[in-house]
Amino acid sequence: MSTMSRILTGFISRFQAFRFLSHEALETNGEKSLASILQQKFPEASNIQVKDISGGCGAMYEVYVQSSIFRNLPRVQQHRLVNETLKAEIQDMHGIRIATAYVLSKSSNLLYFSLRFTFNKLTL
Known part of the structure; x- marks a missing residue:
């Protein structure tokens, strides 16, 4: 890996970490759109993140999506x-990573969590 590639990779990694930890004011239009669609479909969801x-x-x-x-x-x-x-929306994406969860019991706040990766149009 060239020096320039290492510098760019490090910068991109730091930017993504900052974006992940930063305030939701940095949400992209795509994130807002997907979250809105999910909120309409799952109005009882206690947590939706995109x-x-x-x-x-x-x-x-x-x-x-965390929903009962x-x-x-x-x-x-x-x-x-x-x-x-x-x-x-998925038709226009390269891929999507989906995680779902629900509360196991009202008294414990324990979550059941599942994760799956889906890739569209994978090019090598």
Whole structure:
């Protein structure tokens, strides 16, 4: 790896870490749009987060939805609901990382968490 590549890689990594930890005022339009669609589909969701993990270009997103609707559904069904909700938007993405969760019991605040990666148009 050339010196310039190392410098650029380090800068991009620091920028992404800053963006991840910074205030939501830095949300991209794509993040806001996806979050809005998810909030309409899952109004009972206690937590919805969308992050553009492609550096802001909108090619790859990380989506987290915590909802009671997932409680009695297998992971595949949970992720299918999110995929179907974002079906039109996913067509224009390189990929999406989906994580879903629900509270196991009201008294403990323990979460059941599942994660899946989906890639569209993977080019090597």
